[in-house]
Amino acid sequence: MGCKFLSPIWKTPGDSKMTLSNLIVDDLDAGVFRVHRTAMTSQEILDLEWKQIFEKCWLYIGHESELHGPGDYRRRTIAGRPLILIRNNQGEIKAFYNTCTHRGALICRADEGKAKVFQCFYHAWTFDNNGALIGVPDEAGYGTGFDKHEMGLKPVERFSSYRGFCFVSFNPEVEDLVSYLGPATEYLDLIVDQSEAGMRVVAGSNKYAIKANWKLLAENSVDSYHAVPTHETYFQYLADVGGVLGPRGSDSNGRARSLGNGHAVDEAPAPYGRPIALWHPMFGEEAKAEIEQTRARLVSLYGEERAKRMSETIRLFLIFPNLVVHDIVSITIRQFWPVSPGEMEVTAWELAPGEEAGKVLGLRLDNFLTFLGPGGLATPDDVEALESCQIGYQADAVEWSDVSRGMHREPQATDEVQTRAFWRKWLAMMEGHSDYRDPEVVRADQPPAPATR
Numbered sequence: 546m547g548c549k550f551l552s553p554i555w556k557t558p559g560d561s562k563m564t565l566s567n568l569i570v571d572d573l574d575a576g577v578f579r580v581h582r583t584a585m586t587s588q589e590i591l592d593l594e595w596k597q598i599f600e601k602c603w604l605y606i607g608h609e610s611e612l613h614g615p616g617d618y619r620r621r622t623i624a625g626r627p628l629i630l631i632r633n634n635q636g637e638i639k640a641f642y643n644t645c646t647h648r649g650a651l652i653c654r655a656d657e658g659k660a661k662v663f664q665c666f667y668h669a670w671t672f673d674n675n676g677a678l679i680g681v682p683d684e685a686g687y688g689t690g691f692d693k694h695e696m697g698l699k700p701v702e703r704f705s706s707y708r709g710f711c712f713v714s715f716n717p718e719v720e721d722l723v724s725y726l727g728p729a730t731e732y733l734d735l736i737v738d739q740s741e742a743g744m745r746v747v748a749g750s751n752k753y754a755i756k757a758n759w760k761l762l763a764e765n766s767v768d769s770y771h772a773v774p775t776h777e778t779y780f781q782y783l784a785d786v787g788g789v790l791g792p793r794g795s796d797s798n799g800r801a802r803s804l805g806n807g808h809a810v811d812e813a814p815a816p817y818g819r820p821i822a823l824w825h826p827m828f829g830e831e832a833k834a835e836i837e838q839t840r841a842r843l844v845s846l847y848g849e850e851r852a853k854r855m856s857e858t859i860r861l862f863l864i865f866p867n868l869v870v871h872d873i874v875s876i877t878i879r880q881f882w883p884v885s886p887g888e889m890e891v892t893a894w895e896l897a898p899g900e901e902a903g904k905v906l907g908l909r910l911d912n913f914l915t916f917l918g919p920g921g922l923a924t925p926d927d928v929e930a931l932e933s934c935q936i937g938y939q940a941d942a943v944e945w946s947d948v949s950r951g952m953h954r955e956p957q958a959t960d961e962v963q964t965r966a967f968w969r970k971w972l973a974m975m976e977g978h979s980d981y982r983d984p985e986v987v988r989a990d991q992p993p994a995p996a997t998r
Contacts, residue, residue: 606628634674895910
Protein backbone atom coordinates (compact mmCIF):
# COMPACT_ATOMS: atom_id res chain seq x y z
CA MET A 546 0.00 0.00 0.00
CA GLY A 547 1.49 3.31 -1.00
CA CYS A 548 1.58 5.64 2.00
CA LYS A 549 2.13 9.42 1.81
CA PHE A 550 1.27 10.14 5.46
CA LEU A 551 4.10 11.74 7.46
CA SER A 552 4.67 8.86 9.85
CA PRO A 553 6.44 8.93 13.18
CA ILE A 554 9.88 7.35 13.08
CA TRP A 555 11.13 4.62 15.39
CA LYS A 556 14.48 2.99 15.86
CA THR A 557 14.22 -0.74 15.26
CA PRO A 558 16.30 -3.26 17.21
CA GLY A 559 18.63 -3.33 14.19
CA ASP A 560 19.14 0.45 14.63
CA SER A 561 17.51 1.29 11.30
CA LYS A 562 14.84 3.96 11.00
CA MET A 563 11.31 2.62 10.65
CA THR A 564 8.16 4.52 9.66
CA LEU A 565 4.61 3.26 9.66
CA SER A 566 4.61 2.81 5.90
CA ASN A 567 7.48 0.35 5.96
CA LEU A 568 6.30 -1.65 8.95
CA ILE A 569 4.41 -3.77 6.42
CA VAL A 570 5.61 -5.31 3.17
CA ASP A 571 2.54 -5.92 0.99
CA ASP A 572 3.45 -7.19 -2.48
CA LEU A 573 0.39 -8.85 -3.98
CA ASP A 574 2.13 -9.63 -7.28
CA ALA A 575 5.00 -11.46 -5.59
CA GLY A 576 2.74 -13.05 -2.99
CA VAL A 577 4.68 -11.59 -0.08
CA PHE A 578 3.19 -10.04 3.07
CA ARG A 579 5.36 -9.34 6.11
CA VAL A 580 4.91 -7.40 9.34
CA HIS A 581 7.81 -5.82 11.16
CA ARG A 582 7.89 -7.04 14.74
CA THR A 583 8.33 -3.51 16.04
CA ALA A 584 4.55 -3.29 15.65
CA MET A 585 4.27 -5.83 18.48
CA THR A 586 6.83 -4.36 20.87
CA SER A 587 6.80 -0.56 20.58
CA GLN A 588 5.16 1.63 23.22
CA GLU A 589 5.06 4.48 20.69
CA ILE A 590 3.06 2.36 18.32
CA LEU A 591 0.64 1.35 21.07
CA ASP A 592 0.17 5.01 21.99
CA LEU A 593 -0.68 5.75 18.37
CA GLU A 594 -3.09 2.79 18.24
CA TRP A 595 -5.08 4.28 21.11
CA LYS A 596 -5.36 7.56 19.20
CA GLN A 597 -5.81 6.38 15.63
CA ILE A 598 -7.77 3.14 16.10
CA PHE A 599 -9.53 2.84 19.45
CA GLU A 600 -10.63 6.47 19.50
CA LYS A 601 -12.01 6.32 15.95
CA CYS A 602 -13.57 2.86 15.36
CA TRP A 603 -16.86 1.35 16.42
CA LEU A 604 -16.16 -0.73 19.54
CA TYR A 605 -18.33 -3.46 21.04
CA ILE A 606 -19.75 -2.56 24.46
CA GLY A 607 -22.30 -5.31 25.15
CA HIS A 608 -25.39 -7.20 24.08
CA GLU A 609 -28.97 -6.01 24.42
CA SER A 610 -29.93 -9.25 26.17
CA GLU A 611 -27.75 -8.30 29.13
CA LEU A 612 -30.30 -5.56 29.90
CA HIS A 613 -33.56 -7.43 30.46
CA GLY A 614 -35.76 -4.60 31.66
CA PRO A 615 -35.88 -0.90 32.53
CA GLY A 616 -33.03 0.15 34.81
CA ASP A 617 -30.78 -2.81 34.01
CA TYR A 618 -27.20 -1.69 33.47
CA ARG A 619 -23.67 -2.93 32.88
CA ARG A 620 -20.55 -1.03 33.76
CA ARG A 621 -17.89 -1.33 31.06
CA THR A 622 -14.47 0.15 30.36
CA ILE A 623 -14.07 0.82 26.65
CA ALA A 624 -10.76 2.12 25.31
CA GLY A 625 -9.83 3.16 28.84
CA ARG A 626 -13.01 5.15 29.38
CA PRO A 627 -15.50 4.26 32.14
CA LEU A 628 -18.97 3.85 30.63
CA ILE A 629 -22.47 2.74 31.62
CA LEU A 630 -24.66 0.73 29.25
CA ILE A 631 -28.24 1.01 30.50
CA ARG A 632 -31.84 0.41 29.49
CA ASN A 633 -33.83 3.45 30.62
CA ASN A 634 -37.41 3.50 31.92
CA GLN A 635 -38.68 3.91 28.37
CA GLY A 636 -36.94 0.71 27.32
CA GLU A 637 -34.26 2.45 25.26
CA ILE A 638 -30.62 1.36 25.52
CA LYS A 639 -28.11 4.15 25.97
CA ALA A 640 -24.43 4.57 26.78
CA PHE A 641 -23.13 7.29 29.09
CA TYR A 642 -19.77 8.29 30.45
CA ASN A 643 -19.54 7.00 34.00
CA THR A 644 -18.46 10.23 35.64
CA CYS A 645 -20.34 12.77 37.71
CA THR A 646 -20.63 16.12 35.97
CA HIS A 647 -19.91 17.82 39.29
CA ARG A 648 -16.42 16.71 40.30
CA GLY A 649 -15.88 13.59 38.25
CA ALA A 650 -16.41 10.69 40.66
CA LEU A 651 -17.84 7.46 39.30
CA ILE A 652 -21.60 7.54 39.66
CA CYS A 653 -21.91 3.79 39.02
CA ARG A 654 -19.58 1.64 41.10
CA ALA A 655 -21.06 -1.83 40.58
CA ASP A 656 -20.40 -3.94 37.50
CA GLU A 657 -24.08 -4.68 36.94
CA GLY A 658 -27.48 -4.15 38.51
CA LYS A 659 -30.79 -2.32 38.19
CA ALA A 660 -31.25 1.35 38.99
CA LYS A 661 -33.93 3.99 38.57
CA VAL A 662 -31.38 6.57 39.68
CA PHE A 663 -27.64 6.88 40.21
CA GLN A 664 -26.45 8.96 43.13
CA CYS A 665 -22.86 10.10 43.30
CA PHE A 666 -21.42 9.03 46.66
CA TYR A 667 -19.18 12.11 46.80
CA HIS A 668 -21.68 15.00 46.92
CA ALA A 669 -24.97 13.15 46.30
CA TRP A 670 -25.79 14.57 42.90
CA THR A 671 -28.49 12.30 41.52
CA PHE A 672 -29.20 11.26 37.91
CA ASP A 673 -32.10 9.26 36.49
CA ASN A 674 -31.52 6.30 34.19
CA ASN A 675 -32.01 8.52 31.16
CA GLY A 676 -29.00 10.58 32.24
CA ALA A 677 -30.87 13.67 33.49
CA LEU A 678 -29.64 15.44 36.62
CA ILE A 679 -32.65 15.34 38.95
CA GLY A 680 -31.21 16.12 42.37
CA VAL A 681 -28.62 18.59 43.69
CA PRO A 682 -28.24 19.09 47.45
CA ASP A 683 -28.69 22.77 48.32
CA GLU A 684 -29.44 23.70 44.75
CA ALA A 685 -30.19 27.21 45.99
CA GLY A 686 -26.47 27.61 46.59
CA TYR A 687 -25.90 27.92 42.84
CA GLY A 688 -26.34 31.10 40.84
CA THR A 689 -28.62 31.92 37.93
CA GLY A 690 -26.11 30.54 35.43
CA PHE A 691 -26.42 27.02 36.82
CA ASP A 692 -28.65 24.87 34.59
CA LYS A 693 -29.44 21.30 35.66
CA HIS A 694 -30.49 20.45 32.12
CA GLU A 695 -26.94 21.03 30.92
CA MET A 696 -25.39 18.96 33.70
CA GLY A 697 -26.83 15.55 32.91
CA LEU A 698 -24.67 12.52 32.25
CA LYS A 699 -22.77 12.88 29.00
CA PRO A 700 -23.77 10.32 26.37
CA VAL A 701 -21.04 8.62 24.38
CA GLU A 702 -20.50 10.42 21.08
CA ARG A 703 -22.02 7.61 19.01
CA PHE A 704 -24.08 4.59 20.00
CA SER A 705 -25.70 2.05 17.73
CA SER A 706 -26.63 -1.61 17.64
CA TYR A 707 -27.02 -4.33 15.06
CA ARG A 708 -29.34 -7.23 15.90
CA GLY A 709 -28.59 -7.00 19.60
CA PHE A 710 -24.85 -6.31 19.37
CA CYS A 711 -24.21 -2.83 20.82
CA PHE A 712 -21.32 -0.60 19.78
CA VAL A 713 -20.00 2.81 20.74
CA SER A 714 -17.58 5.19 19.09
CA PHE A 715 -15.80 8.20 20.47
CA ASN A 716 -15.58 9.61 16.97
CA PRO A 717 -18.64 11.77 16.17
CA GLU A 718 -17.79 11.56 12.47
CA VAL A 719 -17.62 7.75 12.30
CA GLU A 720 -19.63 6.12 9.51
CA ASP A 721 -22.91 4.46 10.45
CA LEU A 722 -22.57 1.05 12.09
CA VAL A 723 -24.16 -1.03 9.34
CA SER A 724 -21.85 0.50 6.75
CA TYR A 725 -18.88 -0.15 9.02
CA LEU A 726 -19.84 -3.79 9.54
CA GLY A 727 -20.51 -4.31 5.84
CA PRO A 728 -20.49 -8.03 4.87
CA ALA A 729 -19.79 -8.96 8.50
CA THR A 730 -23.55 -8.54 9.06
CA GLU A 731 -24.05 -11.77 7.10
CA TYR A 732 -22.24 -13.72 9.80
CA LEU A 733 -24.02 -11.99 12.67
CA ASP A 734 -27.30 -12.84 10.90
CA LEU A 735 -26.31 -16.52 10.74
CA ILE A 736 -26.04 -16.45 14.52
CA VAL A 737 -29.07 -14.34 15.41
CA ASP A 738 -31.36 -16.29 13.08
CA GLN A 739 -30.67 -19.47 15.02
CA SER A 740 -33.38 -18.45 17.48
CA GLU A 741 -36.83 -16.99 16.89
CA ALA A 742 -36.85 -15.93 20.55
CA GLY A 743 -33.60 -14.01 20.11
CA MET A 744 -30.10 -14.72 21.31
CA ARG A 745 -28.99 -13.98 24.85
CA VAL A 746 -25.71 -13.61 26.66
CA VAL A 747 -25.64 -16.22 29.41
CA ALA A 748 -24.98 -14.67 32.81
CA GLY A 749 -21.32 -14.55 33.75
CA SER A 750 -18.08 -14.22 31.83
CA ASN A 751 -14.49 -15.29 32.00
CA LYS A 752 -11.59 -12.89 32.18
CA TYR A 753 -7.89 -13.49 31.87
CA ALA A 754 -4.65 -11.79 30.84
CA ILE A 755 -2.12 -12.79 28.20
CA LYS A 756 1.47 -11.58 28.19
CA ALA A 757 1.43 -10.80 24.50
CA ASN A 758 0.53 -7.97 22.14
CA TRP A 759 -3.22 -7.58 21.56
CA LYS A 760 -2.86 -7.92 17.79
CA LEU A 761 -1.57 -11.46 18.22
CA LEU A 762 -4.99 -12.51 19.53
CA ALA A 763 -6.72 -10.77 16.61
CA GLU A 764 -4.56 -12.92 14.33
CA ASN A 765 -4.96 -16.12 16.34
CA SER A 766 -8.73 -15.91 16.69
CA VAL A 767 -9.38 -16.30 12.95
CA ASP A 768 -6.43 -18.57 12.15
CA SER A 769 -7.19 -22.20 11.29
CA TYR A 770 -3.62 -22.90 10.20
CA HIS A 771 -2.60 -23.50 13.82
CA ALA A 772 -5.60 -25.66 14.77
CA VAL A 773 -4.21 -29.16 14.22
CA PRO A 774 -0.64 -28.72 15.54
CA THR A 775 -1.59 -26.50 18.48
CA HIS A 776 -4.85 -28.19 19.56
CA GLU A 777 -4.00 -31.83 18.93
CA THR A 778 -5.11 -32.72 22.47
CA TYR A 779 -8.62 -31.46 21.75
CA PHE A 780 -8.92 -33.34 18.48
CA GLN A 781 -7.72 -36.49 20.22
CA TYR A 782 -10.41 -35.92 22.84
CA LEU A 783 -13.04 -35.68 20.09
CA ALA A 784 -11.75 -38.87 18.54
CA ASP A 785 -11.96 -40.64 21.89
CA VAL A 786 -15.57 -39.59 22.57
CA GLY A 787 -17.07 -40.23 19.16
CA GLY A 788 -14.87 -39.14 16.29
CA VAL A 789 -14.04 -36.04 14.31
CA LEU A 790 -16.84 -35.11 11.89
CA GLY A 791 -15.00 -32.70 9.64
CA PRO A 792 -11.57 -32.37 8.07
CA ARG A 793 -9.64 -31.27 11.19
CA GLY A 794 -8.48 -27.94 9.88
CA SER A 795 -7.68 -29.03 6.31
CA ASP A 796 -8.32 -26.70 3.41
CA SER A 797 -11.04 -28.84 1.81
CA ASN A 798 -14.50 -27.29 1.69
CA GLY A 799 -13.56 -24.30 3.85
CA ARG A 800 -13.00 -20.68 2.98
CA ALA A 801 -11.26 -17.66 4.42
CA ARG A 802 -12.58 -14.19 3.54
CA SER A 803 -11.58 -10.61 3.95
CA LEU A 804 -14.83 -8.72 4.54
CA GLY A 805 -13.42 -5.21 4.18
CA ASN A 806 -12.82 -2.66 6.94
CA GLY A 807 -10.43 -5.12 8.61
CA HIS A 808 -13.20 -7.65 9.31
CA ALA A 809 -12.51 -11.23 8.32
CA VAL A 810 -13.93 -14.73 8.62
CA ASP A 811 -12.85 -18.34 8.41
CA GLU A 812 -15.76 -20.68 7.61
CA ALA A 813 -15.53 -24.47 7.29
CA PRO A 814 -17.45 -27.70 7.98
CA ALA A 815 -17.76 -28.39 11.70
CA PRO A 816 -15.35 -31.09 12.92
CA TYR A 817 -17.48 -31.52 16.06
CA GLY A 818 -21.10 -31.28 17.16
CA ARG A 819 -23.08 -28.05 17.52
CA PRO A 820 -26.10 -27.55 19.78
CA ILE A 821 -27.53 -25.64 16.75
CA ALA A 822 -28.05 -28.21 15.29
CA LEU A 823 -25.51 -30.97 14.65
CA TRP A 824 -25.53 -33.93 16.99
CA HIS A 825 -22.25 -35.60 18.06
CA PRO A 826 -21.78 -38.65 20.30
CA MET A 827 -20.14 -36.47 22.95
CA PHE A 828 -23.58 -34.86 23.49
CA GLY A 829 -25.12 -38.16 24.49
CA GLU A 830 -28.12 -40.02 23.03
CA GLU A 831 -30.56 -38.19 25.31
CA ALA A 832 -29.81 -34.87 23.53
CA LYS A 833 -30.15 -36.22 20.01
CA ALA A 834 -33.91 -35.81 19.57
CA GLU A 835 -33.97 -32.17 20.72
CA ILE A 836 -31.03 -31.23 18.50
CA GLU A 837 -32.66 -32.91 15.50
CA GLN A 838 -35.92 -31.06 16.23
CA THR A 839 -33.99 -27.80 16.19
CA ARG A 840 -32.50 -28.73 12.83
CA ALA A 841 -35.95 -29.47 11.43
CA ARG A 842 -37.21 -26.10 12.66
CA LEU A 843 -34.33 -24.30 10.92
CA VAL A 844 -35.10 -26.11 7.67
CA SER A 845 -38.76 -25.09 7.89
CA LEU A 846 -37.77 -21.46 8.52
CA TYR A 847 -34.87 -20.98 6.13
CA GLY A 848 -34.75 -23.92 3.73
CA GLU A 849 -32.31 -26.80 3.57
CA GLU A 850 -29.31 -24.89 2.22
CA ARG A 851 -29.28 -22.07 4.78
CA ALA A 852 -30.19 -24.43 7.64
CA LYS A 853 -27.28 -26.66 6.67
CA ARG A 854 -24.91 -23.72 6.66
CA MET A 855 -26.18 -22.51 10.05
CA SER A 856 -25.90 -25.91 11.69
CA GLU A 857 -23.06 -27.75 9.96
CA THR A 858 -20.47 -25.05 9.41
CA ILE A 859 -18.39 -23.16 11.94
CA ARG A 860 -17.34 -19.54 11.72
CA LEU A 861 -14.43 -17.72 13.30
CA PHE A 862 -14.87 -14.05 12.57
CA LEU A 863 -13.23 -10.82 13.55
CA ILE A 864 -14.86 -7.42 13.69
CA PHE A 865 -12.03 -4.89 13.59
CA PRO A 866 -10.31 -4.01 15.80
CA ASN A 867 -10.86 -6.22 18.85
CA LEU A 868 -14.12 -8.20 18.74
CA VAL A 869 -14.13 -11.88 17.84
CA VAL A 870 -17.17 -14.16 17.57
CA HIS A 871 -16.53 -17.88 17.52
CA ASP A 872 -19.62 -19.65 16.20
CA ILE A 873 -18.28 -23.16 16.77
CA VAL A 874 -19.30 -25.89 19.21
CA SER A 875 -20.61 -22.99 21.28
CA ILE A 876 -20.93 -19.28 20.46
CA THR A 877 -18.30 -17.19 22.19
CA ILE A 878 -18.03 -13.40 22.16
CA ARG A 879 -14.47 -12.36 22.92
CA GLN A 880 -13.07 -8.87 23.37
CA PHE A 881 -9.52 -7.89 24.23
CA TRP A 882 -7.69 -4.70 25.17
CA PRO A 883 -4.00 -3.80 25.27
CA VAL A 884 -2.46 -3.12 28.66
CA SER A 885 1.07 -2.61 27.36
CA PRO A 886 2.89 -3.60 24.16
CA GLY A 887 3.41 -7.04 25.69
CA GLU A 888 0.18 -7.64 27.61
CA MET A 889 -3.56 -7.70 27.02
CA GLU A 890 -6.74 -8.37 28.97
CA VAL A 891 -9.44 -10.66 27.56
CA THR A 892 -13.13 -11.02 28.40
CA ALA A 893 -15.37 -13.72 26.93
CA TRP A 894 -19.12 -14.29 27.10
CA GLU A 895 -21.29 -17.17 25.94
CA LEU A 896 -24.21 -16.51 23.59
CA ALA A 897 -27.16 -18.91 23.44
CA PRO A 898 -30.68 -19.03 21.97
CA GLY A 899 -33.21 -17.35 24.23
CA GLU A 900 -35.35 -20.48 24.48
CA GLU A 901 -32.50 -22.94 25.05
CA ALA A 902 -32.50 -24.61 28.46
CA GLY A 903 -31.84 -27.87 30.25
CA LYS A 904 -29.60 -30.51 28.72
CA VAL A 905 -28.78 -28.70 25.48
CA LEU A 906 -27.90 -25.43 27.23
CA GLY A 907 -25.76 -27.44 29.62
CA LEU A 908 -23.93 -28.99 26.67
CA ARG A 909 -23.33 -25.55 25.20
CA LEU A 910 -21.90 -24.14 28.44
CA ASP A 911 -19.81 -27.24 29.07
CA ASN A 912 -18.26 -26.96 25.63
CA PHE A 913 -17.77 -23.21 26.06
CA LEU A 914 -15.52 -24.02 29.01
CA THR A 915 -14.07 -27.25 27.65
CA PHE A 916 -12.72 -25.68 24.50
CA LEU A 917 -12.47 -21.88 24.86
CA GLY A 918 -12.54 -21.43 28.63
CA PRO A 919 -9.36 -20.16 30.34
CA GLY A 920 -8.74 -23.69 31.65
CA GLY A 921 -10.08 -25.55 28.63
CA LEU A 922 -8.39 -27.60 25.95
CA ALA A 923 -7.77 -24.72 23.51
CA THR A 924 -7.30 -21.38 25.24
CA PRO A 925 -4.26 -22.43 27.33
CA ASP A 926 -2.66 -23.69 24.10
CA ASP A 927 -3.28 -20.36 22.41
CA VAL A 928 -2.07 -18.36 25.42
CA GLU A 929 1.17 -20.33 25.49
CA ALA A 930 1.63 -19.86 21.73
CA LEU A 931 1.05 -16.09 21.84
CA GLU A 932 3.26 -15.59 24.87
CA SER A 933 5.92 -17.67 23.14
CA CYS A 934 5.72 -15.34 20.13
CA GLN A 935 6.10 -12.28 22.35
CA ILE A 936 9.20 -13.79 23.96
CA GLY A 937 10.51 -14.71 20.52
CA TYR A 938 10.37 -11.07 19.45
CA GLN A 939 13.30 -10.42 21.78
CA ALA A 940 15.44 -12.23 19.19
CA ASP A 941 15.83 -8.89 17.44
CA ALA A 942 18.02 -10.21 14.64
CA VAL A 943 14.81 -11.67 13.14
CA GLU A 944 12.81 -8.56 12.34
CA TRP A 945 9.84 -9.77 10.28
CA SER A 946 6.83 -12.05 10.67
CA ASP A 947 5.51 -13.65 7.48
CA VAL A 948 1.77 -13.59 6.70
CA SER A 949 1.94 -14.60 3.03
CA ARG A 950 0.12 -17.93 2.99
CA GLY A 951 -2.46 -18.10 0.21
CA MET A 952 -1.79 -14.75 -1.52
CA HIS A 953 -1.35 -16.53 -4.87
CA ARG A 954 -4.65 -18.48 -4.89
CA GLU A 955 -8.30 -18.42 -4.00
CA PRO A 956 -8.46 -18.21 -0.17
CA GLN A 957 -8.68 -21.52 1.66
CA ALA A 958 -9.60 -22.19 5.27
CA THR A 959 -6.01 -22.36 6.52
CA ASP A 960 -4.70 -19.39 4.53
CA GLU A 961 -3.86 -16.02 6.06
CA VAL A 962 -6.08 -13.65 4.11
CA GLN A 963 -7.92 -12.94 7.39
CA THR A 964 -4.72 -11.74 9.06
CA ARG A 965 -3.74 -9.63 6.09
CA ALA A 966 -7.20 -8.03 6.17
CA PHE A 967 -6.59 -6.97 9.76
CA TRP A 968 -3.15 -5.57 9.07
CA ARG A 969 -4.17 -3.59 5.99
CA LYS A 970 -6.94 -1.87 7.93
CA TRP A 971 -4.56 -1.37 10.86
CA LEU A 972 -2.04 0.43 8.65
CA ALA A 973 -4.69 2.54 6.95
CA MET A 974 -6.08 3.74 10.29
CA MET A 975 -2.66 4.30 11.82
CA GLU A 976 -1.79 6.55 8.89
CA GLY A 977 -5.14 8.31 8.87
CA HIS A 978 -6.35 7.07 5.47
CA SER A 979 -10.10 7.17 4.87
CA ASP A 980 -9.96 5.55 1.41
CA TYR A 981 -8.93 2.11 2.65
CA ARG A 982 -9.40 -0.76 0.20
CA ASP A 983 -8.39 -4.40 0.64
CA PRO A 984 -7.33 -5.98 -2.67
CA GLU A 985 -8.19 -9.45 -1.35
CA VAL A 986 -11.81 -8.78 -0.42
CA VAL A 987 -13.96 -11.64 -1.70
CA ARG A 988 -17.00 -10.50 -3.66
CA ALA A 989 -20.21 -10.62 -1.66
CA ASP A 990 -21.93 -12.54 -4.46
CA GLN A 991 -19.59 -15.52 -4.22
CA PRO A 992 -21.28 -18.60 -2.75
CA PRO A 993 -20.68 -19.49 0.91
CA ALA A 994 -18.34 -22.24 2.00
CA PRO A 995 -20.00 -25.61 1.40
CA ALA A 996 -21.04 -27.72 4.37
CA THR A 997 -20.30 -31.02 2.66
CA ARG A 998 -18.34 -33.80 4.26
